[in-house]
Amino acid sequence: MAGSPDIDEEEVEASGLRKIIHVDMDAFFASVEQRDNPDLRGKPVAVGGSSGRGVVAAASYEARKFGVKSAMPSVTAKRRCPDLIFVKHRFDAYKEASRQIRAIFEHHTPHVEPLSLDEAYLDVTEDRLGIGSATRIAELIRQEIKAKTKLTASAGVSYNKFLAKLASDQNKPDGICVIKPGQGADFVAGLPIRRFHGVGPKAEEKMKRLGIETGADLAAKDIEFLRTHFRSMGDYLYRAARGIDLRPVRAHRIRKSVGGERTFSDDRSAAEDLRETLEGIIDIVWERIVNAGSDGEPARGRTVTLKMKYTDFQIMTRAKSVPHLVDSKAEFADLGRALLEEAMPLPMPIRLMGLTLSNLDHGEDEGASEKDSVQLSLL
Numbered sequence: 001m002a003g004s005p006d007i008d009e010e011e012v013e014a015s016g017l018r019k020i021i022h023v024d025m026d027a028f029f030a031s032v033e034q035r036d037n038p039d040l041r042g043k044p045v046a047v048g049g050s051s052g053r054g055v056v057a058a059a060s061y062e063a064r065k066f067g068v069k070s071a072m073p074s075v076t077a078k079r080r081c082p083d084l085i086f087v088k089h090r091f092d093a094y095k096e097a098s099r100q101i102r103a104i105f106e107h108h109t110p111h112v113e114p115l116s117l118d119e120a121y122l123d124v125t126e127d128r129l130g131i132g133s134a135t136r137i138a139e140l141i142r143q144e145i146k147a148k149t150k151l152t153a154s155a156g157v158s159y160n161k162f163l164a165k166l167a168s169d170q171n172k173p174d175g176i177c178v179i180k181p182g183q184g185a186d187f188v189a190g191l192p193i194r195r196f197h198g199v200g201p202k203a204e205e206k207m208k209r210l211g212i213e214t215g216a217d218l219a220a221k222d223i224e225f226l227r228t229h230f231r232s233m234g235d236y237l238y239r240a241a242r243g244i245d246l247r248p249v250r251a252h253r254i255r256k257s258v259g260g261e262r263t264f265s266d267d268r269s270a271a272e273d274l275r276e277t278l279e280g281i282i283d284i285v286w287e288r289i290v291n292a293g294s295d296g297e298p299a300r301g302r303t304v305t306l307k308m309k310y311t312d313f314q315i316m317t318r319a320k321s322v323p324h325l326v327d328s329k330a331e332f333a334d335l336g337r338a339l340l341e342e343a344m345p346l347p348m349p350i351r352l353m354g355l356t357l358s359n360l361d362h363g364e365d366e367g368a369s370e371k372d373s374v375q376l377s378l379l
Contacts, residue, residue: 161247163179166188193218281353305356309350
């Protein structure tokens with residue numbers, strides 16, 4: 001079953017499936033702070049601003065026990081955990097640790113797809129160092145990370161990216177989980193639908209209205225039903241419910257845009273409330289922009305887009321493009337603030353606000369290999 005200590009490598013070779021590892025650092029930013037400051041160890045820590053408009057960028061596991069999580073307003077986090085200790089970002093320290101971790105990955109395989117500073121997919125189908133097992137490679141990587149950075153990582157091992165990422169979440173922190181060939185559908189069947197990549201709160205709410213709460217519920221729906229209700233996402237959901245994912249690991253994968261949004265528990269319309277909301281979103285999105293960059297530099301783009309959803313569910317977007325690449329938080333923030341000021345006063349309250357940096361100076365390729373036909377045979 002999933003979580004057993006090893007994959008039968010001969011079985012994988014015979015099937016022609018890939019060997020994929022997903023490595024995810026445990027509470028990365030907060031763990032770096034606890035590593036570098038012994039006084040913070042064992043205590044609830046949040047990385048981010050503690051002011052009234054501050055937002056939690058990362059939370060230690062001690063803080064998570066109180067319900068503190070990323071993107072939560074700092075005032076809410078402090079209310080949930082009165083002893084919470086706030087520390088400011090130290091991106092240079094996070095980038096340095098990330099560089100050390102990336103070097104460990106690349107020692108084992110050139111096929112590394114970073115998702116952010118603290119997580120990546122690795123395709124170890126070609127056993128570069130002759131270790132003999134994807135599971136043993138994952139264990140060695142975790143050991144090397146701990147030895148070189150004094151940080152812990154969790155890993156998922158399976159035959160595609162979707163399952164490997166699910167597996168890496170299964171035994172956190174400092175754990176490993178293996179989903180063997182043929183076990184994907186059974187593993188997915190018992191998961192709540194929110195664990196599926198790409199299923200956010202809105203999609204989860206819609207699925208529950210349709211009687212879909214678990215992977216098994218999703219697998220019971222035919223592809224036409226899913227296409228009708230979820231359009232372009234239907235094919236993905238059909239395959240995911242059966243443990244199928246055709247996406248290859250793409251080294252040097254670079255995103256076309258980076259952004260984030262917040263849905264509010266109460267509608268907002270007052271100018272000052274909107275401005276404060278935007279400041280929190282700027283902090284969160286800029287962190288993602290930094291994570292999406294490379295060589296210690298943030299991702300750079302030419303277009304900033306503000307998105308707002310009104311209470312009648314109509315969506316309004318405003319965008320500003322500049323001839324040069326936006327590469328500083330100050331300019332990104334100024335462009336976002338200008339877009340908001342142009343949009344006010346609003347015709348009605350909003351229930352969602354988002355900000356995105358796009359028109360980046362790079363792109364990504366799509367495509368799949370012959371090994372994908374093996375996965376499709378599992379359908």
